[in-house]
Amino acid sequence: MASARVDATATLLRNGYVLVAGGGTSATELYEPRTGRWFSLGAMATSRQRHTATLLASGKVLVVGGGTSVLASAGAELFDPVTNSWSAATGLDLPRSQHTATLLPDGRVLVVGGDSGFGNALSSVMIYSPETHSWSVTGRMSAARLGHAATLLPDGQVLVTGGRDSANGNVLATAERYDPATGEWTAVGRMVTQRTGHTATLLLSGQVLVAGGFAGSLATNTSELFDPGTGTWTPQGLLPSQSVFHSATLLTSGQVLVAGGSTGGQPYLDSAALYTPATGAWTATATMSSRRISHAAALLPSGEVLVLGGVPQAGTLSATAERYRPSALPWSTAASLGSARSQLTATRLNTGDVLVAGGASSSGAALVSAVLYDEATNSWQDTGSLRTARFLHSATPLGDGRVLVSGGQRDASTWLSATEVYAPATGTWTQMGDLETGRARHTATLLPGSGQVLVAGGASGASTTSTLASAELFNPATGTWSSTSAMAHARTYHAAVPLSSGEVLVMGGSSTGADAITASAELFNPATGTWRPTASMAVARYGHIAVPLGNGSQVLVAGGWGVDGPLRSAELYDVASGTWKTVASMNTPRYLPHATALSTGRVLVVTGEGGSGLGVLDSAEVYDAAMNAWMPAGTLSTRNTHHGLALMPSGRVLVAGGSGSGGARSAVDVYTPAP
Incomplete structure (x- = not known):
């Protein structure tokens, strides 16, 4: 780093950079994980130490207070990553240091307790509202605290633990939680051990x-x-050693990395340890290259941990930084496809193999070839070629184990009506009847009751007027198609999900006329062959994901393209009530991502396009409905989108092909979920 720092903050921004601020200085800088480079930024208005830095929903960072026990820095300021500049966030009631700041689900920031600058602990609590750029007072804690910890719980409340009742006062074992709905605090059970200078980490279990x-x-x-x-x-x-003023980071594996700190005196620690939730035990891991206390740590998009600054020995500040690489990162590379392809399909067969079919080559030509991936041997083998070269088609597993491929494009001006079925037993394709309307970017959904396939919407040409409302049904017994009722809205880039009720939910999409981006949703009833409206989404979108959760009682919709570009927002559809509820937003805006439900019940969302400043993404994230939270899920080997994705028998996820800045790719990545 350009500056030595102690008690600094390290905040991962939405663009993948890490903002490092303060630490006994007003200087700030950015770290770029892909290249390992540092970039100096403009200074904050004041020097800060033991301050807080909170990433807001807007992507800006709110920095609050800071200072030493005898001089807490007054006020707060905002960092804008678009302009790389700082501005004041005036209105904080008192100078604060050793306080906590927690982002609430509604986007506000809860600032709790701290040192007012004279060693006096505060019980007062403030809330910052980004929408109005204003501060307001909320309920006071039952105990004044500084040097405590705060954790956002899955239900949206905030748990505050320990701390001191003054700079040199009693260490507290009490804990309490804040309810944003009421603005009040409620005592919870006392900790087994009184603590200050500790860490508090939310686990994947919600504990x-x-x-x-x-x-x-x-x-x-x-x-x-x-x-x-x-x-x-x-x-x-027990930790391998006594530890205070260490860092604690939740890894993508669900483990917790504790690094550095002090046993209460010198020498300071260079050791690190891992907590495994399944056993409740700690094990030593690799030591750091430098001893550190009061340093900063940040989980990087790759799943590595950046550790920086701190005090290596009394009287010395550190400007060094290092990265911890877990023994296993979420993503690993697998055997490459024989040929580069994008806009392909990847379908898990009843045999456990994954069928990759068609797609567009590096030159943009439609491919006729198909290959099979064997997870056990990490190998690909050729299988029968498609009868029609195609990309942007659909692939639907049928009830008897065969796979139906429908529509797509042969080139930039040809939309296909041809359909065919793959038989895993023989490795061959059989031509089926044609769709009544050639189409691409449609949906194709297996109807569990009848075994038929519903194809809905899509586009039959390049103009917006070619967006389709029509729907057709495929009968596997006869290999033929028949028309069924049209949707109320023409749609392409929409999503469709079969529901436990037997109906099919279709939502969003790029439409025609005034409803160019639609929030509308409708339900198809296979028994009557008719559509009926259901509640519209909170946000109009197309190019989004839609995944059933748990027992099928809810459907998660996330990302896509909205009126202002790529979206982070997510919402849940309740099947029983037919209503939508906004849930936590993704960490990164994603247009045309891919997603799958994992065996753990969580949902993995992979890459997509992030829009201006982000481009094609290489990152992934996981949604946990029980926690209503998104967690980083590592980075793939390259930036890519338009790939194929399939959940394999082991519970791992295969991502094959796709395209990035270099065109179509042959690379294959495999994701290993956290327990």
Whole structure:
């Protein structure tokens, strides 16, 4: 780094860069993980230490307070990553240091307690509203605290733990939680051990791991787990050493990395340890290259952890940084496809193999070839070629194990009506009847009751007037198509999901006329062959994902393209009530991503296009409905979109082909989910 720092902040921005601010200085800089380069930025208005930095829904970063025990920095400021500039966020009631700042589900920021600048702990709490750029007072804690920890719980409440009642006062074992709906605090069970200078990490289970800290005048190696459902604490395994002022980072595997810190004196620690939720135990891992206390850490998009700054020994500040690479990252490369292809399909067969069919080559020509991936041997083998070269087609597994391929394009001016079926037993394709209307970017949904396939919407040409409302049904027994009722809205780039009720939910899409981007949704009833409207989404979108959750009672819709470009927003459709509810937004805007439900019940969303400043993405993220939270899920080997995606028998996910800045690719990546 350009500046040595202690008690700095490190914030991962939506563009993948890390903003490093303060740490006994007003200087700020950006770290670019792909190249390992640092870029100096304009300074903040004031020097800050033990401040907070919170990534807002807008992508800006709110920095609040800071300073030492005798001088807390007044005020707050905002960093804008678009202009790389700082502006004031005036209205904070008091100077604060050693406070906490937590982003609430509604986009506001809860600033809790801290040191007012004279060693006095605060019980007061402020809320920053980005929409109005204003501060307001909310309910006070039952206890004044500084040096505490705060954690956003899955239900949207905020858990505050430990701290001191003054700079040199008593260390607290009490904990309480804040309810944004009421603005009030409620006491929860006391921790087993009093703590300050500890860490508190939300696990994938929704529980909170508290580790280390000062238990009075001595550092502790204990850890404990908070259960939000019962409000109680359970002791966990012991850290390899006493640890205070360390860092704790939730890894994509679900483990927690604790690095550095102090045993309560010198020498400071260069050691690190991993907590495994399944066992509740800690194990030592690789040591850092430098001893560090009061450093900063950030999880990078790749799944690595960036650690920077801190104090290596008394009287010395560090400007160094290093990266921790877990033994296994979420993504690994697999055997490459024989030929580069994008706009392909990838379909898991009953045999467990994955069928990749068609697509567009590096030159844009439609491909006729098809290949099979064997997960056990990590190998590809040729299988029978399609009868018609195509891309932007659909592939639908039939009830008898065969795969129906429908429509698509042969070139930039030819939309296909040809359809064919692949038989895994023979590795051959058989021509079926033609669609009544040639189409691409349609949906093709298997109807569980009848075994028929519903094809809906899409486009039959390049102009917006060629967007289709028509729908057709494929009968596997006869290999023929018949028309059924048309949708109320013409749609392409829409999504369709079969529901447990037997109906098919179709939502969003690029439409025609005044409804160019539609939020509308409708339901197809196979028994009557008719469509009926259901509630519209909160956000109009096309090129989004739609995935059934759990037992099929809800459908997750996320991303796509909206009126202002690529979207981060997500919403849930409740099948029983026919209504939509907005849920937590993705970390990154994504247009034309791919997604699948994992065996854990979470949903993996992969790459897509991020729009201006982001371009084609290489990142992925996972949605956990129980926590209503999105978590980073690593980065693929290259930026790409228009790939094929399939969930394999092991629970891993195959991403094959696609396209990026270099055109179509032959690379293949495999995702291994967290437990």
